[in-house]
Amino acid sequence: MKSGSTARTVANTTDANGGEMYASSSLEARARRLDPSLLKDLLENMLLIRRFEEKAAELYALGKIGGFCHLYIGQEAVGVGAISSLGPDDYILCSYRDHGQALARGMDPRVLMAELCGKVSGCSKGKGGSMHLFDKRLGFYGGHAIVGAHLPLAAGTAFASRYLKQPRVTVCFFGDAAVNIGSFHESLNLAQLWKLPVVFICENNEFGMGTPIEKTASILNLHERACAYNMAHAAVDGMDVLAVRESVAEAVERARNESLPTLIEARTYRYMGHSMSDPTHGIYRTKAELEEHRRRDPVKRFISALEAIGVVTQATVDEADRRIRDVVEQAVVFADQSPEPSPEELSTDVYLP
């Protein structure tokens, strides 16, 4: 709830240690204020990401997906909540952990799966892969695989909005480890200095690969880094899709109406390894620790809240889940049946004519 000299506040934030931030009563209370069809959409989006990522893990094990593949399981509430507060013309930039945001933005799961499988029908023609998802029509400006390097790009798309006097807001997702790299600081400074309409969302999942954030960051309230730039900032429960939505919506409004940036730290957790080549636990965290965090599972929590207020029942959730699993199966079939890029694709898209 802190910002620079202007004492701007962002909703849904509390002190650094959580406190009421993680209370599920607040999730229910927020849900009651929203349209049931929106709530169901959000839930289905989260479920889609969960099922899609589970399938991606399977395909990785089968060798159909190669390279580095970073799953979003556990973090669904952040991408879904944040993106649900955007308009159709807004810009989204992500790190390499980008499947969830792409799906939340409405990328066809078939096109996404095809990209992961390196097929020409993928969103980047199979030339980008898991870490480089792009879709211009969706305002999806990439998956970027150098830690922190897309923050300046986000400042740039936001700059373009201001320059062209377009009401397009940029939202930029990145991990907690990215707050220690120079590009983070250079971007935040530029964004505040030049009043750029951008929302920086730090998905604090507590680890950069196998290193806990305590070992790398000199302050643990990562959002407070914004103080150095006199930027509005907030921490939000990243396991609560509606809290994220509210917090980001407020920041988006600030960006759109006042052309000012915000840094939001969404406290979340990843349930899988850093990438598919990394075990879920063992080296840097214990199984018990992981289990403890699973009790905050954003999908289960949202289902419980919606059940409690009568928006869904176990039966309707099961039905939606079946439908979503089917959509994911279709995506696999589509990817399987899609052709490889032709050999000519090796040397296209290097230069524009």
Add this chain to the structure above:
Amino acid sequence: MPVMQYREALNQAMREEMQRDERVFLLGEEVGAYNGAYKVSRGLLAEFGPQRVLDTPIAELGFTGLAVGAAMAGLRPIVEVMTFNFSILALDQVVNGAAKMLYMSGGQFGVPMVLRGPGGSAHQLAAQHSQSLEAWYCHVPGLKVVMPSTPADAKGLLKSAIRDDNPVVFIESEVLYGMKGEVPEGEYTIPLGVAEIKRPGKDVTVIAHSKMLHVALQAANELEAEGVDAEVIDPRTLRPLDTETLLQSVKKTNRAVIVEEGWSFCGVGAQIVDILQQQAFDYLDAPILRVTGADVPTPYNKTLEHMAFPDAQRVKQAVLRVLYKA
């Protein structure tokens, strides 16, 4: 035709392109109120205002990355680096970002931007402020690399670079900014990827870019007195390289000397040698020789510094050697 300085020609190119296309803007350290560290952007702030001429913090990575993002979103930024020595801080955004965006996105996102500023050696600026880094950029697919050697080329090439839809690394010469020459007025563009024969000749091909062109021309003039007729070619664009013009010349002269200020190892000339030996092997009457910067960081001491870079004497020596006259 008006005569003007190299820096004025660059200024004119930017001014005309900014008048022509509102999406073009300039950002960099000291480019606005200070008129540019080398006065290349003189008057642009006054004419175009602070929305289009932006003084940046000293944050090469940040503002270059911002330009890449802005280019992805439809603008056409010109990034001025105070010198190319500092472009190293922005290298990730150029090499991993600008150069690859089109490919990684399956053709969706081009990055029409120019990264420009002075490069090459300068007088007694020592190791960190006096070096040639064009070979680094030439190595990267997705980038174009342009290095003008005269005021007219500076204007014509910069205008083309700004209109190009790809990221263009445009390396000016710090010591040529004050050079004067005739520059065509108004619409004057030189296509990227086209070399120019700066001095026709028949005995040997000397290839040199940026300020080394002038060293090569001086050598060629001195060689004339010794009965050697050297053809001097400036590639002007190093990537994409106009191999055709180089090959035609070498097929005519059967001999080549390549001059560059940069380091020899993995240098631009090494690439040109590779192309010439592959495609004109049967025409060559002598091994191709290279005259390059010494394989050391640039020293401060004047005498040592002089030894570190090619001069007309060394170029002449190389030419005489490929002619088996030395």
